[in-house]
Amino acid sequence: MSPFETPEAGTAPDRPARRGPPEPIPVTVLTGFLGAGKTTLLNRILADTALADTAVLINEFGEIGLDHLFVREVDEGVVLLASGCVCCTVRGDLVAALEDLLRGRDNNRLPPFSRVLIETTGLADPAPILHTLMTHPYLLMRYRLDGVVTVVDAINGGATLDAQPEAVKQAAVSDRIVLTKTDLAQTDAEKTAVADLRRRLATLAPAAPVLDAAAGEATAERILKAGLYDPARKIPDVARWLAEEQIAANREAAEGPAVVTDPNRHDDRIKAFSLATDAAIPASTLDLFLELLRATHGGSVLRMKGIVKLADDPSAPVVLHGVQHVMHPPSRLAAWPDDDHRTRLVMIVRDLDPMVIQRLFEAFLGVPSVDTPDRAAMTDNPLAPPGLSGMR
Numbered sequence: 418m419s420p421f422e423t424p425e426a427g428t429a430p431d432r433p434a435r436r437g438p439p440e441p442i443p444v445t446v447l448t449g450f451l452g453a454g455k456t457t458l459l460n461r462i463l464a465d466t467a468l469a470d471t472a473v474l475i476n477e478f479g480e481i482g483l484d485h486l487f488v489r490e491v492d493e494g495v496v497l498l499a500s501g502c503v504c505c506t507v508r509g510d511l512v513a514a515l516e517d518l519l520r521g522r523d524n525n526r527l528p529p530f531s532r533v534l535i536e537t538t539g540l541a542d543p544a545p546i547l548h549t550l551m552t553h554p555y556l557l558m559r560y561r562l563d564g565v566v567t568v569v570d571a572i573n574g575g576a577t578l579d580a581q582p583e584a585v586k587q588a589a590v591s592d593r594i595v596l597t598k599t600d601l602a603q604t605d606a607e608k609t610a611v612a613d614l615r616r617r618l619a620t621l622a623p624a625a626p627v628l629d630a631a632a633g634e635a636t637a638e639r640i641l642k643a644g645l646y647d648p649a650r651k652i653p654d655v656a657r658w659l660a661e662e663q664i665a666a667n668r669e670a671a672e673g674p675a676v677v678t679d680p681n682r683h684d685d686r687i688k689a690f691s692l693a694t695d696a697a698i699p700a701s702t703l704d705l706f707l708e709l710l711r712a713t714h715g716g717s718v719l720r721m722k723g724i725v726k727l728a729d730d731p732s733a734p735v736v737l738h739g740v741q742h743v744m745h746p747p748s749r750l751a752a753w754p755d756d757d758h759r760t761r762l763v764m765i766v767r768d769l770d771p772m773v774i775q776r777l778f779e780a781f782l783g784v785p786s787v788d789t790p791d792r793a794a795m796t797d798n799p800l801a802p803p804g805l806s807g808m809r
């Protein structure tokens with residue numbers, strides 16, 4: 418009997434029932450650079466009843482994960498992968514999480530799911546993830562890589578492709594590209610930049626349709642069910658990246674996995690860290706902190722997201738999203754999404770010492786510290802960035 422065949426309960430052992438292997442479960446990888454709009458898209462498509470039986474794995478970069486709080490109806494089908502990036506530090510966790518999902522499904526601990534969606538971190542190099550899904554012997558028996566959906570931010574996308582090689586890879590391996598934030602392109606210059614970005618994406622991923630999220634094109638039906646992932650339909654670089662992964666996998670098999678525990682190992686220039694406080698923050702203090710951050714270090718902050726306890730109503734926290742130089746309008750939640758009621762800000766910065774921001778944050782909160790200017794010294798300073806001097 419083949420290892421895939423199992424006798425039906427009650428059948429005579431000498432006449433095993435002929436049952437084929439279970440249908441492999443399609444896996445979709447949702448990727449895209451920091452803040453491009455992956456979680457927003459995930460929420461939108463999970464609301465589609467056609468995806469009610471989807472298990473979701475979320476990978477986050479940073480010491481404190483927040484994304485899982487914002488995915489609608491977090492239930493036992495949503496698994497938060499360990500801190501660190503799924504493409505390097507937690508590749509083993511990805512395999513373990515996928516195995517665990519199957520076990521849960523097989524022993525009825527989890528509801529039966531018929532699709533898996535993996536949201537990668539914004540910094541993920543997709544090649545190792547795809548390589549794992551396409552070559553791991555056990556995963557191959559029960560799962561099949563269905564497709565890669567890459568989310569690209571229409572406003573920041575061009576600059577991101579210039580500066581971040583991961584973003585180029587994310588676009589090049591995609592089966593579908595979801596272009597977000599086209600609604601924010603208002604001026605002629607911004608609209609021209611979006612048209613340039615579309616041309617660039619067409620060169621990087623010639624076979625991938627580009628779906629405009631703001632125009633309602635990114636429906637569950639259109640972005641999932643891509644068929645079977647086929648590296649041959651991608652630009653030649655993709656096959657090379659996947660081949661490099663095979664070399665890395667062989668080395669790992671020979672020498673054992675590299676022991677990496679630092680979620681910041683991804684790129685020495687990029688650091689993820691978090692700020693947290695119990696204190697309720699006055700809205701004006703938060704505004705000033707964000708304004709000073711933008712004015713002084715805006716170019717270095719790739720991503721900022723957080724949940725904030727405001728002094729006016731500490732029971733209704735505010736969710737903040739900053740993506741490079743764009744600060745998205747904050748939204749107010751009716752209640753805290755989990756038991757942790759502290760303000761938590763996750764920052765991902767490039768070429769900046771996290772301590773600089775940590776001190777700035779503490780100065781605004783009024784935490785005394787040696788060699789740190791207090792808030793008044795910054796805001797009343799005639800040399801303060803425009804818009805800040807004289808503000809309280």
Ligand SMILES: Nc1nc2c(ncn2[C@@H]2O[C@H](COP(=O)(O)OP(=O)(O)OP(=O)(O)O)[C@@H](O)[C@H]2O)c(=O)[nH]1
Pocket residue numbers: 449450451452453454455456457458484538539596597598599600601630631720722737738740745746
């Ligand atoms: N105007 C507009 N805003 C959008 C759109 N898509 C996403 N956003 C906003 O962009 C911000 C970041 O979106 P997220 O979905 O958190 O981005 P992400 O890719 O999951 O972020 P990371 O997990 O940090 O990489 C949020 O404030 C969203 O509301 C869009 O099409 N238009």
